[in-house]
Amino acid sequence: MAEGAGSIGPGDEAVRALAAEILGREEYAAYRGDLAAWQAFFDWLANFSDWIEALRASSPALFWLLMGAMLLVAGLLLAHVVFTLRAALQAPGPPEDLGGGGRRGADWLGQARARAAAGHYVDAARLVQLATLDRLLESGIIDLARHEPNQILRRRLAEARLPASERADLLEALDRLEAALFRERREEAALYESWLSLHGRLARLPVRVRA
Numbered sequence: 001m002a003e004g005a006g007s008i009g010p011g012d013e014a015v016r017a018l019a020a021e022i023l024g025r026e027e028y029a030a031y032r033g034d035l036a037a038w039q040a041f042f043d044w045l046a047n048f049s050d051w052i053e054a055l056r057a058s059s060p061a062l063f064w065l066l067m068g069a070m071l072l073v074a075g076l077l078l079a080h081v082v083f084t085l086r087a088a089l090q091a092p093g094p095p096e097d098l099g100g101g102g103r104r105g106a107d108w109l110g111q112a113r114a115r116a117a118a119g120h121y122v123d124a125a126r127l128v129q130l131a132t133l134d135r136l137l138e139s140g141i142i143d144l145a146r147h148e149p150n151q152i153l154r155r156r157l158a159e160a161r162l163p164a165s166e167r168a169d170l171l172e173a174l175d176r177l178e179a180a181l182f183r184e185r186r187e188e189a190a191l192y193e194s195w196l197s198l199h200g201r202l203a204r205l206p207v208r209v210r211a
Contacts, residue, residue: 084182108134109199112192121192122180128195129177132170135203136160150178166201173198 056063112127133153136142142156157170173194180191 112196116189116192119187121187121189122177125177125192125195126181128192128199129174132195132199132202135199139205141205150174162202162205166198166205169198170202 052063052066055066108127108131112124112131115121115127116124133142133144137144141162142160144153144156154171154174157167157174160167162170176191177195180186180188
């Protein structure tokens with residue numbers, strides 16, 4: 001009986017050689033870099049795991065200190081994600097009647113004053129922002145549909161025919177409000193007051209006649 005007659009298929013060495021030959025072909029050249037990067041990552045991961053195991057045996061105190069630090073960092077990251085999601089869910093959504101009649105800027109300003117009196121300055125600033133956008137839409141300075149995202153709003157504001165100082169202050173106030181809504185959530189009266197001041201300045205701009 002010939003050698004290897006009882007085997008089911010080629011051995012491991014033959015399979016590895018065939019795989020190396022296939023991957024060495026020109027049509028797979030674009031993927032070799034990705035494979036090398038993944039291989040380097042897995043090698044690093046294996047080395048790190050070996051180092052952790054060795055550290056556990058050689059220096060248990062340092063091992064548990066490192067584990068505690070890693071768990072603390074993971075916990076802080078998770079808490080930040082949860083906080084950001086909660087802030088995003090609690091933030092007021094875009095008004096359905098923005099640019100389409102119904103509730104006007106004066107109503108938003110009245111609600112903003114009530115929210116500010118209760119210490120909710122972030123929500124109050126958001127309401128003044130809506131009143132400010134309503135004023136810009138009514139004046140014909142910008143055009144914006146209610147379904148368009150903030151990226152479009154920023155582009156429209158950057159392109160709007162506004163004095164340079166008002167445009168810069170408006171974009172900066174928008175950045176501060178977004179940070180307060182989705183990241184920091186600090187109830188600062190200065191944020192609300194800056195939006196009130198900006199609204200007052202923009203309200204004095206002349207109304208543009210729509211074509």
